[in-house]
Amino acid sequence: MAKVLDNPRPTAKERLAKIGEQMQGSQAWNSIFRPGSIFRKGYTDSPRNRSYVIMNSVLYHLHPVKVKRHAVKVSYTLCLGGLSFFLFILLTVTGIFLMFFYRPTGANAWQDIQTLQTSVTFGLLVRNMHRWGAHLMVLSVFLHMARVFYHGAYKPPREFNWVIGVILLTLTLLLSFTGYLLPWDQLALWAVTVGTNMMGYSPLVGNQVRFVLLGGVEIGSETLLRWYVLHVIMFPFIIIIFMAIHFWRVRKDGGISGPL
């Protein structure tokens, strides 16, 4: 009896704090967060903790602990490379959503998009975001290239990263172009017809390449399946590999170029 009086019931706040403590002391928690992670030790602003935020988290794969002071100025990179990457992520997320409602066959494709827009919750919005995001990504990759050029940022030691950049630009265009066919409406069909006809003019292999890409001499259901696979798996897979090399080289080449 006396004991109860001496120790009044803990308040909700105290109990929460206790649960938090127990959680942070548990083996599960400590197996998830590495030693030194701010989720283990808590964060108070100090130079050492600022380093730990990067060093003891997955972010260390993307960023060094410190970067040149001028490199964080928005006026230098205009965020364009980062935004290209971010748009790619947004496109992946919205694209996965679209995949749940789409079948790449001549008989179903257009109807699936129509149904998506009219009877799926947020279907129209997500399709819009995917389409406008794709155009925006082409634009931002273009502008990123222009900014790199005007800063002379392709000069040694960054020559090869520029070459990887050209590959990324090509892949971005290919991703956008293969996606263009998928709604299977008049716009898609004829834009891709015009686009692939240009390919037929290449000497020697032009027509063979075209045949393989279209799965025949003319666009049809086979083309739709091929381009779908290219669009949702193959090109994203390849572009991720080249992006990884691109980002790695940015760091290995000494971080962002400049200042001018």
Next chain:
Amino acid sequence: MTEIPEHLLKRAQAAREKAAGGDAGGAQAGGDRIPDQLLDRTKAASDGAAAVVASAPAGGGVPVGAGPGGHTQRLLTVVKSGSIQEAKAAPVDKVHTWPHLLAVEFVAALACTAFLFVFSWVVNAPLLQAADFNKTPNPSKAPWYFLGLQELLTMFHPMIAGVTLPGMGLIALILAPYLDRNASNKPEDRKFMTSMMTMFLMFWAVLTIIGSFFRGPGFNFTFPWRDGIFFEL
């Protein structure tokens, strides 16, 4: 030779004096530096090794003081600084990635998402009639980023417009860093390259704009304010 700063010399001197003094005092206090049991263990080990050496077959004069197993070689390497670690010539002015860079990236990502969200809320993506092989729309246009090419096709033989010119453009783009031998990144030193690129980009932009907005039925020239716009994204 590099100069050793004054304060470091002083510190080293002080440490040396302290060590000498400490030794004298420490020896009386029973050799506090290395615990006795460790010294004993070392002694036993070297005795054992000596025994091994001693009992080794008379292969001929293993030198006294050889290591365990009779090894006599020593490894001594001088690693020059700079051979495995890069000596930074001048310190670079740096800031922490967190919060300086991450905060900027976060805001940029948020602004981008917000823009895309609002734009997609307001403007719908086109969905025309279902694909029909028997109905060719007039005009038929490629996606906007290929309209420069399509425009070139109206001017040159398909082989040149569709293959040679874009191929040369792409190769020039890839080779740009290897062709541009000028090492400076100062805009005032790069007037030639920047004007070349600007001309190239303007040329391309004009072609794309003509292809997008100034081409109507039959891909014939039109004025958008007179005949309307024949362009879909």
